Every structure is written in C-alpha cells, then in structure tokens.
Amino acid sequence: MLEKLKVLYVDDEENNLISFQAYFKRQYQIYTAKGALEAFGLLKDIEINIIITDQKMPVMTGIEFLEKTIDIYPDAVRLLITGHADLDSVIDAINRGQVNKYVQKPWDWEKLNLIMENCSDIYKSRVELKLKNTELLKTNDELNRFIYSASHDLRSPLMSILGVVQLAKMDDSLDQEYFDIIENSVLKLDKYIRNIIDYYQNSRSDESLENLNFNELLHEIIDMLKNQDHSIKFVTDVKQKGEFIGDSFRLRVILINIISNAIKYRKPSSEQHTVTVKIVSENESVNLQIIDSGIGINPEHLPNIFKMFYRAQISNNKQGSGIGLYIVKESLDKIGGTISVTSTPHVGTTFEIIIPNKINP
Secondary structure, three states, rough: OOOOOOEEEEEEHHHHHHHHHHOOOOOEEEEOOOHHHHHHHHHHHOOEEEEEEEOOOOOOOOOHHHHHHHHHOOOOEEEEEEOOOOOOHHHHHHHHOOOOOOEEEEHHHHHHHHHHHHHHHHHHHHHHHHHHHHHHHHHHHHHHHHHHHHHHHHHHHHHHHHHHHHHHHOOEEEEEEEEHHHHHHHHHHHHHHHHHHHHHHHHHOOOOOEEOOHHHHHHHHHHHHHHHHOEEEEEEEEOOOOOEEEEHHHHHHHHHHHHHHHOOOOOOOOEEEEEEEEEEOOOOOOEEEEEEEOOOOOHHHHOOOOOOOOOOOOOOEEEEEEHHEEEEEEEHHHHHEEEEEEEOOOEEEEEEEEOOOOOOO
C-alpha cells in the first residue's frame, strides 16, 4: 500500500481546520496549525508534500508564509486560500513562484477535492522527474567515465603494437607493405581513440583560461603533426598584438583536428602539398585561417561536415572517423567561437575561425 501524502493546512480559524481534516483524513495524512509559527514547528520535524494556507492570518500572511517554506521543502506543492476575491494577492503569489493553486472561501468541497487531487499529481510528477533526472545524471556520469577509461586503456596496447611494427620495418628482409598497412591501421585507430578522449574532456571540463602565445602553440602542433607526411610544406604567418587570454586545451584540439585533416586530404597526384596557417590576434579576438591545396570538399557535403559521424565520400580513399570536425565545433561553442569553411573540389579548402579574447571578461 502506497504511503499517503502529507498535507499541512494552516489557518487561524479552528473550525476550518477541523472540517478540512475530517473530510480529507482518509486520503491524506493531515497536519494542521493555527498560524505560521506553529506551522514552522511542524515543518522542522515532518516532511510535508502539500502546503495549504489561508491568506489572511495574524503575524504573517499566507503568501509570506509560503514564500518562507520554499527553502525548507522546494518540491512541496503550495495552495493559497483567500477569503474573498483578492486578485492582487493571487497575482503576487503566482509571480513569486511559490503558489501552484488558489481557492476562494467558502469553498466547494467537490471542487476542493479535485484541486487536492491535482496537487497530489503535481507532487508525484515532481518526485518522479527528480528521480529520473538523478538516474540520468548517474548513468551519464558512468558512461563518461567508462568511455574515458576504455579509451586510455586501449591506447596502451596500440602503442605496443606500433612499437613492434616500427622495429620490424627496420628489417629489410621482411615485406614492408604489410607492416605499412598495420601501422596505418594502428595510427587511424589511435587517432579515433584520441578524438573520443578529446570529446570527453571537452564535454566535461569548464573553460580554462590562460595567456597564449600563438607562435609557440602553432609550431608545437606542426612539429607534432608533420610526422604524418614529411613531404608537406607548411607556411605560417602569425601576427599577435598584445595578450590573448583563451582556452589552451580547446585551441589545441581545434588546430590539431583541422591541420591533421589538411595533411591527410592531399591530392594523390600532387607532388607538393601545402598547408598554410594564418593567425591574427588582436585586442578583441583572434582570426585563424587554415588553408590547404588538397582534394577539397564537394558543395553538397559542406552543410553536414560538422555533424557527428558524418563522412563525406572522398576521392583519395582516406575516409575519416566522422568525429573530428564535430569536436571542433563543440569546442568552439564552449569558448564562444565561430567557424566557416569554403572549398573548391580539386583546388583546396579554407577554414576560418574567430575566437573572442577573454582578456576583459
């Protein structure tokens, strides 16, 4: 049998308290109080689900009393009873946000019963929603921790495999073609795992601001990525005017993903592939342009490239994971940045990014 909801009725007229308790005692656990002070004494010891009060009472009005109960029981449903059509009081009560229903004296018992049933449904819905939200937060937290842990645990054996492959490639007596296939597969999987980790960190962490040196940041990233293809020609142009305060982690994620794509999607027939990065940092914002001379993106794919797991059909057979540019867009949303892209098939692609300077928050 379900436990009855606990109802507190506050009124300075004792006859109203007695009749209310007699009428509703079978449906609810009824508690009564002759004024606000007595009611607060009950609220200290009993978890009340529905709070009902008359508006006209000595010491404290019904609205004032209900407002003071919000911190004690925020989920409780509140009902105000008025002895006359005091419209201003009703509007005031609703605007303050602490009253769900109001009733006029003398009340009709059938109508009051329907209102009580409605209050009961409201309370049960609030409790159910709160429980579901708690369960959802718990499930989401467990899923995030699982993804983060699994991603890190997967990288360790991958790096071991990659180390063995690189040692084997030094032996000229072995067929290098198979080792190249293994190495490329391991690197592709490792990048996908790193993307998952970046996504996790981006979704979980708040913006972390620090003073950035774009020249150092860019060359650090290029030194790390140029091992993907030593034939790539990098052209950099960095102009930084004064301090720039921004999120180093998310800027790295953004630049690494876009520059990595610019390296990957070169034209197979091209002898020289160029990746140009231009950065202009000023007082209000920084403008970043990443320009490549690669295979380009067909116009019909451009509206979708920032969607999760979207993979455009490409001509050099180097299909991506479909998560890198999604993470770029999510990272920019976190730090208030914008991104646009223009591309011409067989000519190249340009990404333009604008990020606000948080030097004056």
